[in-house]
Amino acid sequence: MAVHPERFEHRVSRTDASGAAASPVSSHAPPLLDPHDARHDALPTGRSAGLMLKHVACCVCGAEDCVPAGIGEDFEYRTSPDTFIAMRCRECGLVYLDPRPAATELPRIYPPNYHAFDFSPERFGLVYRVRRSLEARRALQWCRGLGDTARILDVGCGDGFHLRLLRDFGRPGWKLEGIDASDRAVDAARRAGLVVHHGTIEQLALPAATYDLILLIATIEHVDDPAGVLRAVRRLLKPGGRVVIVTDNTATLDFAVFGARHWGGYHFPRHFNLFNRRTLERLAANTELDVDSIETVMSPVNWVYSVRNALVDWGAPAWLVERFSLRSPVALAFFTLVDSAHQIAGAGALLRAVLRRPATAAAANDSAAVASAATGRPSPEPGMSAAAASRRSPPERSAPRRRIFARVRTPLTHTLPPDRWLSRARPLPP
Numbered sequence: 299m300a301v302h303p304e305r306f307e308h309r310v311s312r313t314d315a316s317g318a319a320a321s322p323v324s325s326h327a328p329p330l331l332d333p334h335d336a337r338h339d340a341l342p343t344g345r346s347a348g349l350m351l352k353h354v355a356c357c358v359c360g361a362e363d364c365v366p367a368g369i370g371e372d373f374e375y376r377t378s379p380d381t382f383i384a385m386r387c388r389e390c391g392l393v394y395l396d397p398r399p400a401a402t403e404l405p406r407i408y409p410p411n412y413h414a415f416d417f418s419p420e421r422f423g424l425v426y427r428v429r430r431s432l433e434a435r436r437a438l439q440w441c442r443g444l445g446d447t448a449r450i451l452d453v454g455c456g457d458g459f460h461l462r463l464l465r466d467f468g469r470p471g472w473k474l475e476g477i478d479a480s481d482r483a484v485d486a487a488r489r490a491g492l493v494v495h496h497g498t499i500e501q502l503a504l505p506a507a508t509y510d511l512i513l514l515i516a517t518i519e520h521v522d523d524p525a526g527v528l529r530a531v532r533r534l535l536k537p538g539g540r541v542v543i544v545t546d547n548t549a550t551l552d553f554a555v556f557g558a559r560h561w562g563g564y565h566f567p568r569h570f571n572l573f574n575r576r577t578l579e580r581l582a583a584n585t586e587l588d589v590d591s592i593e594t595v596m597s598p599v600n601w602v603y604s605v606r607n608a609l610v611d612w613g614a615p616a617w618l619v620e621r622f623s624l625r626s627p628v629a630l631a632f633f634t635l636v637d638s639a640h641q642i643a644g645a646g647a648l649l650r651a652v653l654r655r656p657a658t659a660a661a662a663n664d665s666a667a668v669a670s671a672a673t674g675r676p677s678p679e680p681g682m683s684a685a686a687a688s689r690r691s692p693p694e695r696s697a698p699r700r701r702i703f704a705r706v707r708t709p710l711t712h713t714l715p716p717d718r719w720l721s722r723a724r725p726l727p728p
């Protein structure tokens with residue numbers, strides 16, 4: 299059974315009954331798939347049966363008052379014949395996949411050729427090299443102000459791409475660790491010599507109050523329980539430690555244009571929760587994390603994959619579809635310009651949030667003294683939290699930035715605006 303039609307009809311009728319504007323999906327929604335449809339015979343062996351799906355409520359406010367925002371399929375990997383519905387919570391605005399694959403289906407929806415398991419120079423060529431240099435610069439920005447022996451944890455580290463950047467470009471004394479639930483990802487990261495814990499952050503018994511920085515890069519949208527993950531993050535952070543979250547932004551033009559079906563950020567059925575600035579702030583408040591900053595970041599990737607998904611859905615010829623992928627420098631460059639314009643207006647395709655575990659007054663003063671020693675800047679006033687001090691007095695960064703730029707500069711980065719290009723890889727078709 300692909301999707302529960304009675305549930306979908308129930309939700310649509312509830313929307314209509316409320317008097318709300320008709321969902322944009324209503325006129326575009328395809329007929330619900332029949333798993334016995336002959337078209338599915340073309341699916342790879344083992345992928346012709348529907349996934350086990352489960353119902354969920356909004357993870358930010360707990361409400362079940364939602365309306366369809368988009369309906370689509372696994373355009374990228376075709377791991378199942380299912381039709382999926384992205385719901386928008388009418389109480390808080392979160393966009394979330396409901397119903398969504400049960401936990402037992404994760405090995406199926408993340409197939410062996412999933413990009414995060416093997417983002418290698420052999421597979422991605424020029425894109426890998428450009429992304430590596432730009433992401434190195436971003437990663438070092440996330441680490442600004444950390445001491446020489448800081449402990450850093452990358453949650454959902456995949457094949458260890460960001461950890462390798464920090465090992466190659468960061469300080470030699472940093473202690474780097476990753477977490478991933480996938481066997482294949484953990485194997486790949488360990489082959490690269492990284493320390494990686496196999497499992498989920500909620501299940502692993504890692505020591506509390508240990509880490510100075512935790513990274514959730516293109517991770518939080520994949521997890522079933524973002525609040526549970528952030529509570530686990532909070533437990534593992536030292537008082538005053540921070541978490542950097544990078545995720546898709548639903549308050550964007552690409553979502554407005556493609557959100558009814560083809561939006562790349564849906565990544566059906568692997569992105570379970572999709573945020574805007576407001577819902578991310580609310581999630582932080584729910585999990586007792588202070589917000590240092592939430593900004594948008596330019597990325598062409600959701601634009602490129604939105605066009606690609608539409609072409610795939612409309613049966614476009616392969617040569618045209620292949621013009622829109624991570625191997626398409628022309629498409630990436632064009633949508634870099636498009637999204638740069640939106641980034642200037644504060645509506646870039648991705649969100650980057652810096653959240654902080656509140657420091658106790660004593661801990662804040664201790665960590666401020668450490669930070670002061672590391673940066674040479676004066677300590678904040680007694681009693682002022684590290685977050686407040688950081689807001690009042692942003693880090694001076696000209697000298698470290700010059701060093702960072704010198705270390706990761708490549709000819710291409712001279713022509714691209716810093717911190718404004720690919721933030722992560724997206725999958726190629728199987």
Ligand SMILES: [Zn+2]
Nearest residue numbers: 356359387390
């Ligand atoms: Zn909600």
